[in-house]
Amino acid sequence: MKTINTRRSIRKYSAKEVSDELLNRLLAEASRTQTMGNMQLYSVVVTRSSEMKAKLAPAHFNQPMVTEAPVVITVCADFNRASEWCRCRKAVPGYDNFLSFMNAATDALLYTQTFCNLAEEEGLGLCFLGTTVYMPQMIIDILNLPRLVMPVATITLGWPDENPNLSDRLPLASFLHSETYHDYSPADIDRYYAEKETLEENKEFVRINDKETLAQVYTDIRYTKKDNEAMSAGMMAALKHQGFI
Numbered sequence: 001m002k003t004i005n006t007r008r009s010i011r012k013y014s015a016k017e018v019s020d021e022l023l024n025r026l027l028a029e030a031s032r033t034q035t036m037g038n039m040q041l042y043s044v045v046v047t048r049s050s051e052m053k054a055k056l057a058p059a060h061f062n063q064p065m066v067t068e069a070p071v072v073i074t075v076c077a078d079f080n081r082a083s084e085w086c087r088c089r090k091a092v093p094g095y096d097n098f099l100s101f102m103n104a105a106t107d108a109l110l111y112t113q114t115f116c117n118l119a120e121e122e123g124l125g126l127c128f129l130g131t132t133v134y135m136p137q138m139i140i141d142i143l144n145l146p147r148l149v150m151p152v153a154t155i156t157l158g159w160p161d162e163n164p165n166l167s168d169r170l171p172l173a174s175f176l177h178s179e180t181y182h183d184y185s186p187a188d189i190d191r192y193y194a195e196k197e198t199l200e201e202n203k204e205f206v207r208i209n210d211k212e213t214l215a216q217v218y219t220d221i222r223y224t225k226k227d228n229e230a231m232s233a234g235m236m237a238a239l240k241h242q243g244f245i
Helices: 020-030 050-060 064-068 080-088 098-121 136-143 186-198 200-208 214-222 225-241
Strands: 042-047 071-078 125-129 149-158
Touching: 020 042, 020 098, 042 050, 042 098, 050 064, 050 071, 050 136, 071 080, 071 098, 071 136, 098 125, 098 149, 136 149, 136 225, 186 200, 186 214, 200 214
Parallel strands: none
Antiparallel strands: 042 071, 071 149, 125 149
């Protein structure tokens, strides 16, 4: 069976070392992924020291795997290096804008996913931390990121010390559109979300949060409008600080 069909987020890791040789090979192999204009608009910061992981932890809401994983990898959208190359070669860069951030962020996320696939094929476990974009300025300061470098993804990495259940996924029909986008009717929503909403673990999730529906758990507790707006403001401020807007 393909690894992708059994992949799961790993948050508990064994004490077994992830060697520099293996890590560097995977990081190098991941660079064969797609990239805008063949520019490779990303940089990777590898954190191994307990001191640095402890500094990063608050930026990720102190999730235990940040300090417990052998390796923490921060992937950054990076137009600094390309801009320096231009200046050193009598060219004038014009990459201090939002479009350039989007191009670099796309490059960085493509690289991140390719690395994740390669790492899991080797038997490594990892967890993608969506918290990277919640408090980016804290990460920028800790990692000393210069202008035109923005953190977009964080991976905790190590050898698995758990085997959690597979997370549920929506069916193909829920996100596949033929020729043009077809909006969703209430009947479509009922059909596509039925399995997710009837899973016992999700029903328990609703119960312990004292909500009527699973959707309310997301809107009222997990990803609220208030939090989204506050973190959006922080994201925009960080992009301005880093010179992208």
